[in-house]
Amino acid sequence: MGAYLLEWLSLFFRWFHVIAGVAWIGASFYFVWLDLSLRKPPQWKADKGISGDLWAVHGGGFYEIAKYKLEPEEMPKTLHWFKWEAYTTWLTGAAMMSIVYYANATAYLIDPSKVPFTSIGAIATSLLFLFGSYFIYEVIVRSHLGKNAFIFSTLIFILLVIASWGSYQLFSDRASFIHIGAILGTVMVGNVFFGIMPAQRTR
Template sequence: MEAYLSEWLALMVRWFHVIAGVAWIGASFYFIWLDNHLREPPEWKKQEGIKGDLWAIHGGGVYEVAKYKLGPKKMPKELHWFKWEAYSTLLSGLALLFVVYYMGSPGYLIDPAKADISMGAGIAIGLGTLIGVTALYEALIRSPLADNGKAFGLALFAILLVVDWGLFQVFSGRGAFIHVGAVIGTIMVANVFLGIVPSQWALVNALNEGREPDEKVERLAALAKLRSTHNNYLTLPIIFIMISNHYPMLYGHPHGWAILAAIGFITAFTRHYFNLKHRDIHRPSILLASSIMTVTLIWIVAPTPTTSASTDSAAVSDETVTQIVETHCVACHAETPTQPGFQSAPAGIKLDNLSLLADHNGKVRQAAVDTHYMPLGNMTGMTEEERELLGIWLSEQ
């Protein structure tokens, strides 16, 4: 019953997190699109302090959008802010991190073959990284480095690369991926909370008090713009990380950290293409380069087919494989799992008998032979030899 209820809890939190994330990133995409499509307004609007004009049709009606250089002379009674989308995405994301990785099966986070740490140590490393890296980012964006956008971008990529590599040394591949995502998400929300929203307050306060925004307000606005540009480039990588936990071929790969770094780079670069395109600068070469990099990555990461050369190429008996699967898999992958915390066969994969095992041939090979992703956290201590025997049996099916 407890496992059943915690499944529901995880489902509800995940559902909420996805909705909040869609609302946040959707709003962020919309405003970037808006900014990039503003056109010069007619003279009478300019007189009012409007610097950009846009017309759109949606949901059966025409919208007229006007962007002020700073703000109208008199602030409207109702001004919409977009911040709870970001905050609720972070809060639900942290809740999900706890439910799935810190309170769920240790195998999601800890891989004893890499680092045999306790759950407490894992949580401390995970949360410590989130806080530490966000603090580092905050220190940097308040330093002179923020005056050089390109150098800052490179520094940010280098920091994330170190975090990615470091976490991959101590956590399971999946645990490392999700923590890199959580670090990026925390930086993005800090950008909203500590930079963008305060700069907007400074502007609103100045306008409300009838003051011309001074240098300080302008400096805050420039930094807010830089923060929002970072968030923009981080959106595609973070969405990738959110869905990557369905793909053990990536995070279960021995060089999973490098794959993540490459995909992070390619997706941010692709985002660059769209940012330029919105400004009517067309650089198809970026898309071409991204495609070439993606195909190269797919090719490099491809699993090398296991051959039976190193073991006796004699056929592996059904008994041997039954023994392996019973020892290492069926506690979880069964009609009724016996492993505490598992309500039903994970990923819908049941391995109660050999014909079921053969049905899932490709996936099983990928999870337990080509990568060490299964058994989860190698809880049962499956050996290389057993993986090889399983691989041989599978290739004979």
């Protein structure tokens, strides 16, 4: 019964994770398109602080979209924050990692020919690997190295190669690639949670 339940939970969170990821990336692509499609507004809108204007039609309805330079004179009572797509993607990914790799560590996480971990040891190493990688990223991005785009990009690429090698040495082949994806996803969501959202709230 337990194995049967885990299979269903794995299936549920796998598809939930995919759908949330599509929504997250889709929203990002939409705003890239939106910023590129904005046009200079008429003067009466510019006087209100609007920097870009766009009219669109979809599903028989007409939409008027305006982008403010800073914030409107009066904030609306209901404001949608584009953050839950990212959070849901990470949470469902974490749930899937727990169900597939941690609950079945001996089958999916551990490769005895590489490192003969116990289940607890493998899970602890996995968590340390994931959050340790994110901590290193945060230290770099908040240091002076993060101010130079070329140095930062080169350093992150080198560290990602090292992480890929290290993951392959520690975990099963399948789990090693999943860990690299989990690192990238954690970094992206961490940027939203610790960087983008606090900055927007203080504006």
